[in-house]
Amino acid sequence: MSELANLTTMEVDALTDLDGGLNLTDGHARLLLSEEQATIVAQIPDMFVEATRRSFPSIETEAHTTFLAAIGQHSAPVGTGRILSCYSSTLATDIVARALPAGTTVALLHPTFDNIADLFVTRGLNLVPMSESALLDQDWPGPPVGAIVVTHPNNPTGLVTPEGHLRSLAEHAARHGQTIIIDASFRGQVRDAQYDSYAVLDAAGADWITIEDTGKLWPTHELKIGLLAYSERTRLPIERAFSESLLAASPVVLQLVTALATDWVNGGYDRARALVERNRRTVREAIGTVGLRLADPTSQISVARIELPPNGPDSSLLYKEMLVRGVHVLPCAPFHWADPAGGLPFIRVSLARPFDTVRTAARTLAQAYRELSAAS
Incomplete structure (x- = not known):
């Protein structure tokens, strides 16, 4: 490094x-x-009251449903318990890094934001670069690579993984027993990135983990949520790693996400x-x-x-x-x-x-x- x-x-x-x-x-x-966002932020005191009146699961499910629908992810596993709300996408990434077995060889898109690589190396994972040209050529890494990490859209280049390319990667990973990890932190900004990736991954029979983020969309001064979703097929101890890091995200921030996501589509x-x-x-x-x-x-x-x-x-x-x-x-x-x-x-x-x-x-x-x- x-x-x-x-x-x-x-x-x-x-x-x-x-x-x-x-x-x-x-x-x-x-x-x-914006004027619309300012009106929403002014309602935060009411959200505190609502957080004491409503159950956390109902607030969380509403936030997941509204936000993921706003960015086109209609097949995300809302309500299954396989979407975890974190304080940030960085925390979600660290949870994933801890859940992967130490020594796993991980192919990571290159270039991309360096904290992904830093977190994975710190947790004892071995990294190999996968270039954007290899992604576009659908030249997927085989064993001993156990996990493949794609940033969609990529930061800093803005590259969007086309739907057909993700399907090809998912089918490849399913054949080779690899886990696909998608950092979709910038997805909400780009319509072309908002095809239903959860449907693509599940249809291919892939084992997958996806990280979504609200922090790139709205000027809420770090009042944000990172969503950590994972497939029914995964056997990684994600919930255990999550429990070692936090109890829950704020129900007030989850309500804020719901309101801002509603404005996002309006x-x-x-x-x-x-x-x-x-x-x-x-x-x-x-x-x-x-x-x-x-x-x-x-x-x-x-x-x-x-x-x-x-x-x-x-x-x-x-x-x-x-x-x-x-x-x-x-x-x-x-x-x-x-x-x-x-x-x-x-x-x-x-x-x-x-x-x-x-x-x-x-x-x-x-x-x-x-x-x-x-x-x-």
Whole structure:
């Protein structure tokens, strides 16, 4: 693993910057509440009252039903006990890592967010990279790989695993006795990713685990839920690992998820997409003035990679210069957890920010790159 600082450390530095630097690091929605969302948040005191009146299972089931339906997952095992509510998707990932037998060889999509790899290695698992090109070619790893991890859509590239490719992977895994693990934390942002993956996996007879996340969708200041769902076929001790970590998620936050998911299908999704795409355009325009381009022009998730040419400053240098100028972004070497040098030509910015913040940061990045290039 890389000796570089991990991505979450950089995100914490941005979040706790005492000088008030612009934070375009993490993929969480750090936006102003829409009018509709503000009305929902104003109802939180009533949700506290409701949490004492209603049973936890009824609140939880309603949240699971509403949220999963809002993102197209109609075959998810709601009401079976095989969906666990966690404080975050990161906690859900760690639970999965602890449930897998120590020493298991895991194929993990590459590049992807580094904390997945970090958590798995910490729990004694052996990682091998699976490239996005291998995924698109349906070149699936065989034994001794015991589990295959796909991020859908992938962070940072935005790659969506097509439905037919997931079906092929599920059939392959069923034949070889492998477990498919899907991190779908950004699924709610992208319609193309919202085909019913649970139906695909079950139809293929695969053993699967899926992690969903609400934290990338709404500006609720870490009031979020990570859902950990697993197949009827799995024999992994997921419930035991869950019980070692927490008792339950907050019934108040679950009610908040229900209300926000309802708004998501009643205009919330379209409002969020319009803002993200406006921000993506302003980044594209700003970096275009210095000859840079978006690395993933068809990506629909709320982050964007900027590609740097080989004859100029790389992302580690540009990242440091941006800090000097009061702007936090992410160099992409840590995303390339098996080959950090492969990420040096890319730097990532978050688009789930107010427009003025993104525009200022993008213009600052362009100016920093211009001046670094002139000095080299």
